[in-house]
Amino acid sequence: MTEESIHDRIARRVRDLRAARGMSLEALATQCGVSRSMLSLIERGESSPTAVVLEKLSGGLGVPLASLFDSPEPAPGPVSRxxxxxxxxxxxxxxxxxxxxxxxxxxxxxxxxxxxxxxxxxxxxxxxxxxxxxxxxxxxxxxxxxxxxxxxxxxxxxxxxxxxxxxxxxxxxxxxxxxxxxxxxxxxx
Structure with a gap:
């Protein structure tokens, strides 16, 4: 997976998780301690967030950090190639x-x-x-x-x-x- 596409995947996951929780950008920013402008950049795939920022986001969204890298589509089966x-x-x-x-x-x-x-x-x-x-x-x-x-x-x-x-x-x-x-x-x- 290219560096650009991983940022797009993270962007989509953060947007989807935030929307599923009915949170605004402001609410998530307050919850996780990351600025609204940084969240906006991340959700547009225009930022290379650090592990520390992603950990804050995962905490604010109530998910493990690893889940921010999940594909929007479930795996086609029980094997991860x-x-x-x-x-x-x-x-x-x-x-x-x-x-x-x-x-x-x-x-x-x-x-x-x-x-x-x-x-x-x-x-x-x-x-x-x-x-x-x-x-x-x-x-x-x-x-x-x-x-x-x-x-x-x-x-x-x-x-x-x-x-x-x-x-x-x-x-x-x-x-x-x-x-x-x-x-x-x-x-x-």
Whole structure:
């Protein structure tokens, strides 16, 4: 999927989710702490929003971040083919996330494959959400320092961290090599 088409997909998902909730741009801006003008740019596909902005949007819309990359059409079946999986690069940190789960399914979990550049960092200001979102970070290669609230965890290949998306969290690759991990998100909704 090209960089332009991923922005169009995000734009459509944000517009559709906002409309389904009967929210105005002003209401969503207030709910998620992103300016109305930035939301307008995102909904028109004219912005390259960062992971932090997308996390704020997903919180304001009450959905996992991974769902902002879903196709408007449900997956044609229960298999998500590698060629059809959406990849997106954070313009701030350069980390790349690929949605592995079939798009648009009614399953309560999302699987994301993340490749994180050396020395990069992303900090999310997550707070309480309408439903509890659980996140599992399973290290596949390299090392990551994950901060969840006041707790700091250093993860190496094979390690798995379980945490809720109820407090600020940060991901940092302290190494000189890329790190790769899988994220599994599930919701109590």
């Amino acid at each position: 590698f060629a059809d999986q959406v990849s997106w690069r954070d313009p701030h940190s350069g980390y790349v996330r690929r949605n592995v789960s079939p798009s648009g399914t009614s399953h309560p979990a999302h699987i994301v494959d993340v490749t994180f550049p050396p020395h990069a960092r992303v900090t999310y200001e997550s707070g309480p959400r309408p439903s509890v979102v659980h996140q599992y970070v399973w290290m596949l290669e390299g090392t990551m320092e994950v901060t969840h609230g006041d707790d700091v965890y250093t993860l190496h290949a094979g390690d798995c961290l379980a945490m809720g998306l109820d407090r600020p969290n940060s991901f940092h690759n302290p190494a000189d090599t890329p790190a790769r991990y899988a994220v599994v998100l599930s919701s109590d909704r």
